Amino acid sequence: MTTRTTPEPSGAAPLLDLQALVVAVRGRRRLWGSLALLGLLVGAALAVLLPPPPTAVTKVLVAHQEDQPNDPGTLIRTDVALLQTTRIADQALRALKSPVKPEDFMKDYAGTGLTNNLLRIDVSGETDAEAVARAGALADAFVADHVRRIREAADAEAKALLDQRDRMREELAQVNTTIGGASAQSGPKVSADLESLFARRAELTSRIADFDQRAAEARIGTPRLVAGTQIVDAPRPIRHSLPRTAATQAGLGLVLGLVLGLAVAAVGTVVADRPVLRRDIAANLGASVVAELPHRPAGPWPRRRARAARERLAASLARTVRGSAEPVSLLELGCERGASELALDFARALAADGPLTVVDGLPGRRLADRRPAPGDPAVVGGERAATVSRQERRLGVGSVAPGAAWTDLRYLGTRTVLVVRAGHGSAAWLHTVARQLADQHITVLGVVLVDPDPRDRTDGTLWDGARTAARGRSEPPVRQNGSERRRAERLPMWAARGSDSDQEDR
Missing domain, CATH: 3.30.1890 (Bacterial polysaccharide co-polymerase-like)
Structure with a gap:
């Protein structure tokens, strides 16, 4: 589970975080790589189609x-x-x-x-x-x-x-x-x-x-x-040597395209303000990063390793929520496919303890409309969530992307794990997600970061040493309204703050 933290007063934040900028630009390698390749092809094409005159x-x-x-x-x-x-x-x-x-x-x-x-x-x-x-x-x-x-x-x-x-x-x-x-x-x-x-x-x-x-x-x-x-x-x-001319112009086009792509990626990163580091994502969501998953690996061996990592994560999440009667949900942001696959593995791990139903709240009914495999748990759409028996465990799958119905998220689960793709949501939207989940009294167990930068060495764990030492780690849970809840449950730290704009208030 995530231990909430109260931010300590620190020095003034830098005007431009170079580490985050480098990571974000590296994450946009498809953009500047495509522009560099385009420049290479355009330069070679100009050398062939527009040869120099005699x-x-x-x-x-x-x-x-x-x-x-x-x-x-x-x-x-x-x-x-x-x-x-x-x-x-x-x-x-x-x-x-x-x-x-x-x-x-x-x-x-x-x-x-x-x-x-x-x-x-x-x-x-x-x-x-x-x-x-x-x-x-x-x-x-x-x-x-x-x-x-x-x-x-x-x-x-x-x-x-x-x-x-x-x-x-x-x-x-x-x-x-x-x-x-x-x-x-x-x-x-x-x-x-x-x-x-x-x-x-x-x-x-x-x-x-x-x-x-x-x-x-x-x-x-x-x-x-x-x-x-x-x-x-x-x-x-x-x-004039055509191969030499084509190589020269292709090299110039490659350099110009690469420079242009890097400039566009850097400017877009600064303007969009999309956190990509574990540290920034955890701070904006008010929840610790508990695991990481690759994003759509290419090739059979990487896919096999990614599947094994996803199954290990599902087993770990199942051990975390096992023994609690509260419904749990997975809420995705920018990784609908990865969240649905993780939800199925998570459901298979929980199905060993008893009957379980997956409530599909994703846009487009990705899970409800799929063909079930032998041994998969039952999947129902969000509109049929009320028909699920109270004796069955529920696992909700939803989205916190722009346009999400915030009031319906609590019906998917009162405790949730956020599955967030690095660099997908802006800092303002991550703030909004944290506030809305706090208003719905949904406890965030942790954040699963999808497609993180492999060179990111920042700490994505939020920890309040003084409060943890005073409260202790082995406090017995107390019962409230017939369900077992943790004593002195704290809301995300962003819930205690005021809104940044009138649009977020609305």
């Missing part, structure tokens, strides 16, 4: 006048951006004599900077030959545009230097003319002026020579840059 690749070595060893890649990124311009696309299309618009052609190619001076160009087309031709034309157009910009920059710089030189030559001619006119004069002032004029002529002559040298150097570097910009890898088609 693609060609070429590489261009680009020389820059401003190249520096510590360049962070700004120049090559500029080249990539210039490649995605309508001017270069239009030049390539003119070379190909193609009627395609430059804006449309720009969508079919892309540039990638491999290093500070190496540019990769990927171009797609209708066929491999067209893709190779497009790649060659695009590379030639880029090289031509780059060389033209280099030459224009060098010519502009040289022209600016030569213009400055010519202005200084004109100034030098004026200085020479002034010196020739002042040479025929004499006097200390004329001598000082001539000295300054000769210094100015020497300075202008030096600067003119410097501008000549700089203009020549500006043109000297251009051939080196022009020769350094060239196609180093001829255009060639890219061979």
